[in-house]
Amino acid sequence: MGKAKKRSSKSDSKKETKEPQQDTAKGENFDNITFINRPVTCIATLIKIIFELITSAPGFVLRHYIIFTLFPALVAGFYYIDGPHDEYRQIVTEFSLFAGWWIGLGILSSVGLGTGLHTFVLYLGPYMAQVTMAANNCNKFPVFIPNRWTYEKFGECEKWEGEPTIGILDIYYALALEAFLWGFGTAIGELPPYFVARAASLAGETHEELENQEGMFKKVKDFIEPILKKHAFIVVVLCASIPNPFFDLAGLTCGHFGIPFFTFFGATVIGKALVKVSIQSFFVIIMFSRHIIEKVFIVVASVYAPLEPILRKELEKQQNKLYEGKSSNEEPSLVGQIWGWLVALMIGYFVYAFLTAIVQDRLRTDAKKKA
Numbered sequence: 001m002g003k004a005k006k007r008s009s010k011s012d013s014k015k016e017t018k019e020p021q022q023d024t025a026k027g028e029n030f031d032n033i034t035f036i037n038r039p040v041t042c043i044a045t046l047i048k049i050i051f052e053l054i055t056s057a058p059g060f061v062l063r064h065y066i067i068f069t070l071f072p073a074l075v076a077g078f079y080y081i082d083g084p085h086d087e088y089r090q091i092v093t094e095f096s097l098f099a100g101w102w103i104g105l106g107i108l109s110s111v112g113l114g115t116g117l118h119t120f121v122l123y124l125g126p127y128m129a130q131v132t133m134a135a136n137n138c139n140k141f142p143v144f145i146p147n148r149w150t151y152e153k154f155g156e157c158e159k160w161e162g163e164p165t166i167g168i169l170d171i172y173y174a175l176a177l178e179a180f181l182w183g184f185g186t187a188i189g190e191l192p193p194y195f196v197a198r199a200a201s202l203a204g205e206t207h208e209e210l211e212n213q214e215g216m217f218k219k220v221k222d223f224i225e226p227i228l229k230k231h232a233f234i235v236v237v238l239c240a241s242i243p244n245p246f247f248d249l250a251g252l253t254c255g256h257f258g259i260p261f262f263t264f265f266g267a268t269v270i271g272k273a274l275v276k277v278s279i280q281s282f283f284v285i286i287m288f289s290r291h292i293i294e295k296v297f298i299v300v301a302s303v304y305a306p307l308e309p310i311l312r313k314e315l316e317k318q319q320n321k322l323y324e325g326k327s328s329n330e331e332p333s334l335v336g337q338i339w340g341w342l343v344a345l346m347i348g349y350f351v352y353a354f355l356t357a358i359v360q361d362r363l364r365t366d367a368k369k370k371a
Contacts, residue, residue, distance in 0.1 A: 030364045034356050045359045094149035099181055106185020110272075124182050125284050130154075132171055132288040136164045141174045163291045171285050172278070179281050183273030187240070190251055190268055197255030232259045233267045240271025241279075 035042045061068050079089060105119040134142035134154045143155030228235055236254060254264045286292055293315065301308040 030360045030367070033360055033363060035352065035359075041363075042356070042359045045362050046355060049358065049362055091149075094147070098149040102178055102181035103185035103188070106182040106187075107189040108185075109182075110186040110189035120182070120280060124178065125280075127178065128175055128281060128284045129288045131175055132285050133290070135166050135171050135174070136160070136288075136290045139164045139166055141166070141170070164289070168282065168285050168289065171289075172281055175281060175285075179277045180273050183277035184269060186277075187265065187268040187272040190240070190272070191265065193251035194255040194261075194264055197252040198258065228253060228257055228259065232263050236264055236267035237271040237275070240268050241275040 033041060078085060078092075102124070105123050109119040131142060137159055138157035139160035140157070142157070144151040145153050145155050232254065236259075251264070251268075297308050297312055300311060
C-alpha cells in the first residue's frame with residue numbers, strides 16, 4: 001500500500017510538473033500567430049480590442065472627469081480669455097511644439113527594445129552639425145530665423161577666416177536644451193519594457209525576454225540581478241548610459257524585480273538625457289569643428305598623404321550639404337529616394353510589430369481565461 005501511494009504521489013507530481021509545461025507550450029504557440037499566416041484571426045482580435053477600448057472610453061473619462069475638464073478649461077482660458085498673458089501665447093505655443101518635436105523624436109528612437117528609429121542620426125545629429133559649422137564659420141553662436149523655436153535658417157554673418165575662438169563647451173551649452181529634450185524622450189521610450197516585465201511579475205509570471213536570454217545577454221543579466229536591489233539607481237544610470245541592448249535588459253530586470261518606478265525613471269533620465277546624449281553631442285561637435293578637423297588632416301597627411309585630399313573633399317561636400325540644406329526646387333537624388341523608402345519601411349515594420357504583439361498578448365490572455 002505504501003509503495004502504491006508513493007507511486008501514485010510520484011505520478012501525480014509528474015502530472016503537475018507536466019501541466020505547466022503544456023501550458024507554456026500552448027503559450028509559445030501564440031508567438032507564431034501573425035498577420036501574415038493568420039490574417040483573419042489577427043484582424044478580428046484587433047477589431048475586438050479597438051471596440052473594447054472605444055466602449056470603455058466614456059467610463060474612463062467619467063472616472064477621471066476632473067482631469068478631463070480642468071486641463072482643457074485652463075488651456076481654453078489661456079488662449080481665448082484676454083489678459084496680461086496675451087504676449088506669452090505665441091511663445092508658449094512655439095516652445096510647446098518645439099519641445100514636443102524633440103521629445104517625440106526621442107521616443108521614436110528608443111521605443112521597441114532597440115528596434116526604433118535612430119532619430120539621433122536622422123535629425124538631432126545633423127541639426128547639431130549645422131549649428132556647429134555655423135558657429136565655427138561665424139566664430140559665434142548663429143542667429144536663428146525667425147527664432148530658435150521655429151528655426152528655418154541661420155542669419156547671415158561675416159565669415160571668420162582665422163581659427164575660431166568659440167569653445168566646444170560654448171556650442172554644447174547652446175545645444176543642451178535640444179539634446180536634453182531628445183534624451184528625455186528616449187527615457188520615456190524605454191518605459192514599455194519596464195512596465196511589461198513589472199505587470200508580468202505582479203501576475204506571478206516571468207517575462208519571456210528574461211527567460212530566453214542567451215549568450216552575452218544572459219551573462220549581463222546574471223551580473224546585474226544580484227546587485228540590482230542594493231544599488232538599483234546606480235546600476236540603471238550606468239546601463240542607461242551605454243548602448244540599447246544592455247539597457248533594455250536592465251528595464252526588463254528592474255520591472256521583474258519590482259524596482260520602484262521613480263527610482264527607475266529618474267535614473268533613466270540621468271543616464272539617457274544627461275550622460276549618454278552629452279557624449280553623443282560632444283562627438284558631433286568635435287567632428288564638425290573646422291579647426292579640430294584641420295589638425296586631424298595634418299595627422300592623416302603625415303601618415304598617408306594621398307588620402308588627405310580625398311577625405312577633405314568628401315568632408316567638405318557633406319558639410320556643405322548639411323549646412324546649406326536642400327533647395328525646394330532640387331529633385332531628390334536616387335540615394336535620397338531610397339533612404340526615404342527605407343525610413344518608411346522602418347516605420348511600417350515598427351507599427352506591424354507593435355500590433356502583432358498586442359494581438360498575441362490578447363490571444364494568450366483569452367486562452368488562459370478559458371483554461
